[in-house]
Amino acid sequence: MIEVCNITKRYGHLTAIDRVTFRVEKGEVLAFLGPNGAGKTTTMRILTSFIPATEGTAQVAGFDCAEQPEEVKKRIGYLPETPPVYQELTVAEYLSFVGKLRGLAGTGLTQALDRVIERLSLGSVRKRLIANLSRGYRQRVGLAQALIHDPPVLILDEPTVGLDPKQIIEIRELIKSLAGSHSVILSTHILPEATAVCQRVVIINGGRIVAEDTPDQLSARLRKSEKISVTLKAPPADVVERFSAVPGVEHVLATADPQTVLIECALGKDIREEVARFAVGQNWGLLEMKPVSMTLEDVFLKLTQREDEVPASNAIHVGERS
Numbered sequence: 001m002i003e004v005c006n007i008t009k010r011y012g013h014l015t016a017i018d019r020v021t022f023r024v025e026k027g028e029v030l031a032f033l034g035p036n037g038a039g040k041t042t043t044m045r046i047l048t049s050f051i052p053a054t055e056g057t058a059q060v061a062g063f064d065c066a067e068q069p070e071e072v073k074k075r076i077g078y079l080p081e082t083p084p085v086y087q088e089l090t091v092a093e094y095l096s097f098v099g100k101l102r103g104l105a106g107t108g109l110t111q112a113l114d115r116v117i118e119r120l121s122l123g124s125v126r127k128r129l130i131a132n133l134s135r136g137y138r139q140r141v142g143l144a145q146a147l148i149h150d151p152p153v154l155i156l157d158e159p160t161v162g163l164d165p166k167q168i169i170e171i172r173e174l175i176k177s178l179a180g181s182h183s184v185i186l187s188t189h190i191l192p193e194a195t196a197v198c199q200r201v202v203i204i205n206g207g208r209i210v211a212e213d214t215p216d217q218l219s220a221r222l223r224k225s226e227k228i229s230v231t232l233k234a235p236p237a238d239v240v241e242r243f244s245a246v247p248g249v250e251h252v253l254a255t256a257d258p259q260t261v262l263i264e265c266a267l268g269k270d271i272r273e274e275v276a277r278f279a280v281g282q283n284w285g286l287l288e289m290k291p292v293s294m295t296l297e298d299v300f301l302k303l304t305q306r307e308d309e310v311p312a313s314n315a316i317h318v319g320e321r322s
Ligand SMILES: Nc1ncnc2c1ncn2[C@@H]1O[C@H](COP(=O)(O)OP(=O)(O)OP(=O)(O)O)[C@@H](O)[C@H]1O
Pocket: 011, 014, 015, 016, 017, 034, 035, 036, 037, 038, 039, 040, 041, 042, 043, 081
């Protein structure tokens, strides 16, 4: 549904994005994850035919973003970083205006309006001036305008920014409900968002794609060792040293919780039995033992730290899939 092939965008001497390549299938939700200035918005603006790429091609539903902008725009709902709302209109007036721009009229327009107002829970502010809305409601109006013509492709630039936790959950649910029938790209800094709503994550840094995979695979691929967290009722003061002597244990780390330690062993090994037997034998009161996986946040920080800080073995190349 979306096909981006080697796109580069240069602003004078600055290369905002550098040979970016990825695909989004029909019904798929893809997260575009990256720090400030990574090139997320630039990529989205190329996909929505707002700006042309300097090199490379981008296609939406088979139409070229540079050559056939009208066809592309028809099939896309776009929520820019700053929602394009008119302060002096009411919510209903504004959405009706956008609907007309999208070619809707008569009962089709009324139905579309009711549908997005219901979907974004905007009923209570329908007649209010946009200027008087809170930031979260304005963001929802921005999303409503992206959905009004029920486009097959949605490009959402940080859709949950400025929303409160309850609204964030609502918007994530909404995005999840679009999966299957729509192709969605969303950009985010909020890492759990990627795990919560997306089947696939593209991590972009300094204009380049540094990783592309499912959230689970990404953390698995960067894992260097197995970690288990062990919580004890009565750990001795030298619990770290004592656990270090257990065969197979490579490292033991204290945590902020004095009752919990992290035990590391070689990748692929399972030393839970030995650790449990040892803790029980010492009468330390084994309360809990669980494997620890790397969070997407760990992965993100690892992949987006300065290049000279990243061990070469961690580099994941563009387009590489497991
Ligand atoms: N119109 C422009 N003219 C010159 N440079 C630009 C322009 N738009 C973006 N850039 C630069 O391109 C790079 C990528 O910017 P972009 O807005 O795509 O990043 P982003 O990933 O969306 O960041 P953020 O998370 O802060 O929104 C940045 O260095 C930015 O300063």
